[in-house]
Amino acid sequence: MSILKTVDPVVYDLTVKELHRQCDHLEMIASENFTYPAVMEAMGSVFTNKYAEGYPAKRYYGGCEFADQVEQLAIDRVCKLFGCTYANVQPNSGSQANQGVYQALLNPFDKILGMDLSHGGHLTHGAKVSSSGKTYSSFFYGVELDGRINYDKVREIAHIVKPKMIICGASAYPREIDFAKFREIADEVGAYLFADIAHIAGLVAAGEHPSPFPHCHIVTSTTHKTLRGPRGGIILTNDEEIAKKVNSAIFPGIQGGPLVHVIAAKAVGFAENLKPEWTTYAKQVRANAKVLADVLIKRGYDIVSGGTDNHLVLVSFLNKEFSGKEADLALGHAGITVNKNTVPGETRSPFVTSGVRIGSPALTARGMKEKEFEIIANKIADVLDNINDEALHVKIKDEMKVLASNFIIYDRPTY
Numbered sequence: 001m002s003i004l005k006t007v008d009p010v011v012y013d014l015t016v017k018e019l020h021r022q023c024d025h026l027e028m029i030a031s032e033n034f035t036y037p038a039v040m041e042a043m044g045s046v047f048t049n050k051y052a053e054g055y056p057a058k059r060y061y062g063g064c065e066f067a068d069q070v071e072q073l074a075i076d077r078v079c080k081l082f083g084c085t086y087a088n089v090q091p092n093s094g095s096q097a098n099q100g101v102y103q104a105l106l107n108p109f110d111k112i113l114g115m116d117l118s119h120g121g122h123l124t125h126g127a128k129v130s131s132s133g134k135t136y137s138s139f140f141y142g143v144e145l146d147g148r149i150n151y152d153k154v155r156e157i158a159h160i161v162k163p164k165m166i167i168c169g170a171s172a173y174p175r176e177i178d179f180a181k182f183r184e185i186a187d188e189v190g191a192y193l194f195a196d197i198a199h200i201a202g203l204v205a206a207g208e209h210p211s212p213f214p215h216c217h218i219v220t221s222t223t224h225k226t227l228r229g230p231r232g233g234i235i236l237t238n239d240e241e242i243a244k245k246v247n248s249a250i251f252p253g254i255q256g257g258p259l260v261h262v263i264a265a266k267a268v269g270f271a272e273n274l275k276p277e278w279t280t281y282a283k284q285v286r287a288n289a290k291v292l293a294d295v296l297i298k299r300g301y302d303i304v305s306g307g308t309d310n311h312l313v314l315v316s317f318l319n320k321e322f323s324g325k326e327a328d329l330a331l332g333h334a335g336i337t338v339n340k341n342t343v344p345g346e347t348r349s350p351f352v353t354s355g356v357r358i359g360s361p362a363l364t365a366r367g368m369k370e371k372e373f374e375i376i377a378n379k380i381a382d383v384l385d386n387i388n389d390e391a392l393h394v395k396i397k398d399e400m401k402v403l404a405s406n407f408i409i410y411d412r413p414t415y
């Protein structure tokens with residue numbers, strides 16, 4: 001940090017401000033987490049200087065002997081973590097991992113069937129504004145008004161659409177995903193089954209959510225959400241032919257030189273995920289999310305699907321005067337960072353919404369447990385009960401800052 005301070009005090013100042021923001025607020029965005037200092041050190045390493053187009057032992061540049069070793073280490077560790085045979089650790093993001101899957105297994109205009117964005121799916125699962133929806137013919141399944149996937153309905157749609165690929169996995173689905181059932185449906189219509197486990201990967205790695213293997217032909221994830229690694233993506237499979245196609249799709253298909261420093265950081269993250277302590281963390285993530293749901297239900301809030309099986313809770317304000325956007329803003333003023341989200345039966349626009357998505361991974365990484373989540377859930381309810389009471393929001397913000405200060409996540413430099 002001190003070199004940055006000397007060379008570029010403006011960027012240094014912004015970085016320190018962001019550090020304080022992350023430390024002082026309660027970070028409850030379900031897709032965010034606090035990565036490990038060792039991961040950040042690897043990300044800031046000399047590997048950032050290295051061009052390594054290609055794959056270990058098959059590069060287009062010289063001087064790749066250490067890049068080869070670090071990439072192979074990341075591959076071996078992630079395969080061990082998820083119990084699969086082949087991994088591509090080069091995607092720069094979850095979106096690029098998904099793009100790589102499509103590029104590997106589909107042709108333009110092929111039919112894909114994914115979860116509707118407004119029902120909890122991701123943009124890259126065929127939304128019309130995304131290249132996945134522009135390049136392929138996308139069709140969607142959703143959730144029922146009870147907030148759950150109805151697998152009979154998915155089957156019905158799949159039989160009508162006859163997609164080449166079915167995509168399962170979501171950005172805002174609080175319940176377990178039944179990969180075996182999805183595979184039955186995929187087999188009935190002769191489709192590839194692709195699971196995007198970006199949100200739940202950390203739980204899967206710990207056995208806290210059923211594994212997509214052996215059911216799915218291909219699996220992607222981000223590495224920075226519940227996995228707590230660096231920002232990035234991965235693609236996993238047990239099928240050698242698919243693995244070969246994926247490698248060609250990523251490089252030279254859609255990427256050039258891989259981010260070797262990020263691959264090194266992924267290896268560090270996977271090593272953390274392989275430790276016995278990881279299971280303790282993942283169990284706590286789920287336990288904390290459950291407390292959040294239970295308290296909010298007790299306080300009279302409508303929780304989509306009536307609870308959670310994973311790391312996130314979706315709160316619905318369909319029966320309230322205020323929107324998700326207003327709730328998001330009010331909670332932000334109270335030092336609690338969440339995001340607005342559409343809910344089943346949505347009546348407002350996607351920019352306004354009738355819900356918020358709240359996650360437990362980041363605060364669990366700080367060491368918070370059920371006791372703290374009970375306090376926080378009650379404070380969330382206090383803010384929502386008094387959505388226009390700005391003085392109360394400021395008071396709660398101060399209280400949350402004190403609570404946060406008892407759970408130090410990173411050292412803070414003094415200016």
Ligand code: PLP
Nearest residue numbers: 031093094095122170171198222
């Ligand atoms: N897939 C799912 C299910 C996600 O929730 C996200 C991000 O939120 C992504 C893919 C995309 O990841 P990235 O933001 O790294 O492109």
